[in-house]
Amino acid sequence: MKKARTMKLSLPIEEYMNPGHLACQGCGATLAMRYVLKALGQKTVLCIPACCWSVIDGPFPYSCLDVPIFHCAFETAAASASGVKAGLEMVGDKETTVVAWAGDGGTFDIGIQALSGAAERNDNIIYVCYDNEAYMNTGIQRSSATPYGAWTTTTPVKHFKDQPKKDIVAIMAAHRIPYLATASVAYPEDLFRKMKKAKEIKGTRFFHIFAPCPTGWRSRPEDTIKLARLAVQTCYFPLFEVEWGEKYTINIKPKEKKPVVDYLRLQGRFSHLTEKEIELIQAGIDRQWHRLLRLASEREKLSVGGE
Amino acid sequence: MKNKKRKAEKIIFNSEKDMPITPMSLGSMAFNLTGSWRNIRPLIDLNNCLQCGICWKFCPDAAIVIENEFPVIDYDYCKGCGLCAEECPAKCITMEEEVK
Ligand SMILES: Cc1ncc(C[n+]2csc(CCOP(=O)(O)OP(=O)(O)O)c2C)c(N)n1
Ligand code: SF4
Ligand code: SF4
Ligand code: SF4
Ligand SMILES: [Mg+2]
Numbered sequence: 185m186k187k188a189r190t191m192k193l194s195l196p197i198e199e200y201m202n203p204g205h206l207a208c209q210g211c212g213a214t215l216a217m218r219y220v221l222k223a224l225g226q227k228t229v230l231c232i233p234a235c236c237w238s239v240i241d242g243p244f245p246y247s248c249l250d251v252p253i254f255h256c257a258f259e260t261a262a263a264s265a266s267g268v269k270a271g272l273e274m275v276g277d278k279e280t281t282v283v284a285w286a287g288d289g290g291t292f293d294i295g296i297q298a299l300s301g302a303a304e305r306n307d308n309i310i311y312v313c314y315d316n317e318a319y320m321n322t323g324i325q326r327s328s329a330t331p332y333g334a335w336t337t338t339t340p341v342k343h344f345k346d347q348p349k350k351d352i353v354a355i356m357a358a359h360r361i362p363y364l365a366t367a368s369v370a371y372p373e374d375l376f377r378k379m380k381k382a383k384e385i386k387g388t389r390f391f392h393i394f395a396p397c398p399t400g401w402r403s404r405p406e407d408t409i410k411l412a413r414l415a416v417q418t419c420y421f422p423l424f425e426v427e428w429g430e431k432y433t434i435n436i437k438p439k440e441k442k443p444v445v446d447y448l449r450l451q452g453r454f455s456h457l458t459e460k461e462i463e464l465i466q467a468g469i470d471r472q473w474h475r476l477l478r479l480a481s482e483r484e485k486l487s488v489g490g491e
Numbered sequence: 492m493k494n495k496k497r498k499a500e501k502i503i504f505n506s507e508k509d510m511p512i513t514p515m516s517l518g519s520m521a522f523n524l525t526g527s528w529r530n531i532r533p534l535i536d537l538n539n540c541l542q543c544g545i546c547w548k549f550c551p552d553a554a555i556v557i558e559n560e561f562p563v564i565d566y567d568y569c570k571g572c573g574l575c576a577e578e579c580p581a582k583c584i585t586m587e588e589e590v591k
Binding site for chain 2: 192193194202204205207209212245248409
């Protein structure tokens with residue numbers, strides 16, 4: 185063995201998520217949790233509705249996390265977090281960060297009413313949606329976060345999903361919450377920095393974290409990071425922040441926008457797509473990316489114009 | 492630095508009275524040695540290791556620990572996903588068929 189240099193790690197060494205958990209090999213949702221807890225630290229409480237994470241954590245009476253979890257009903261992540269936060273404040277604890285941690289089904293579909301309510305009241309919670317683009321825990325059913333063209337067990341190849349992915353970030357930006365951000369497990373340092381920043385902000389903070397799922401995407405477990413990285417490099421899932429629903433900042437601008445086909449071809453759930461359908465997907469991404477560039481440059485102009 | 496080691500014990504209730512009134516977690520999942528899920532085993536060639544920590548960073552099972560400034564795989568828990576080998580910039584992790 186070579187002489188040991190000091191290792192410089194890009195994230196803190198402390199772990200709040202321990203091995204022995206029940207996630208599939210190469211699970212992106214698990215990495216999302218690992219990084220978020222590194223940023224938020226010990227004084228954190230999670231409210232987790234039905235989703236893969238309520239299983240990954242382990243069955244009663246065990247848990248793989250070093251922070252408390254309140255397991256709540258599927259539609260109640262945000263409402264539970266609001267309640268836990270209010271309860272803690274009642275007993276004089278103003279310090280603990282309360283996090284609602286839900287999947288895309290629990291956020292885009294069934295939990296959206298509770299989420300919208302909490303955001304409208306500007307409750308002092310962090311809401312994290314880890315997005316694996318379907319109802320994975322119950323066997324890969326489509327959600328409104330499933331992208332156009334994808335196979336799921338309820339959108340079989342002959343009737344693949346014919347609607348685009350719901351724009352949850354636009355919905356949350358329309359609530360004019362103090363902070364919202366997208367993040368990806370392929371860019372943990374960026375995720376970590378934004379979560380640290382969010383921790384210090386008061387009010388409703390929303391995170392949309394891209395978390396590949398090898399089981400549901402029919403991808404190789406070792407490709408999880410590659411896929412999440414390609415999603416950013418193709419502008420399929422851009423990384424940006426929005427403050428007060430207006431101030432858009434793009435965190436990572438790919439030097440060269442890669443074609444989306446590079447991303448699609450690594451996943452079995454898209455293997456049936458024809459060239460024409462892939463062109464449609466590419467056009468959709470180009471449109472969304474230009475919209476984001478416009479939103480971000482408008483705010484730059486605003487700040488030059490004297491803010 | 493090694494992971495904080497937790498008690499790797501199963502919790503047995505002798506009667507219903509021993510159980511907490513509200514279901515709550517009383518112990519860690521450390522007893523669940525997920526290394527038994529593994530079909531392929533990552534092997535690190537430390538001679539070529541750059542000590543960059545990328546394998547540690549991307550392990551979904553937190554099964555790579557840092558010992559004496561080098562990554563060490565905890566085979567009790569490594570599920571053999573291959574992510575560390577795929578992401579290692581020095582390509583010094585190889586995946587080998589597990590003999591069971
Ligand atoms: C009210 C209610 N409806 C349905 C279910 C069944 N259910 C449990 S988890 C789940 C899917 C969760 O999907 P998502 O939120 O995307 O999380 P993932 O499993 O993908 O991590 C469903 C439908 C439930 N627990 N409660
Ligand atoms: S189904 Fe997907 S999200 Fe759920 S544990 Fe497995 S890899 Fe993770
Ligand atoms: S193969 Fe997967 S589980 Fe095993 S050490 Fe590498 S990244 Fe971790
Ligand atoms: S990723 Fe490769 S080079 Fe970097 S620390 Fe791990 S084994 Fe060494
Ligand atoms: Mg999901």
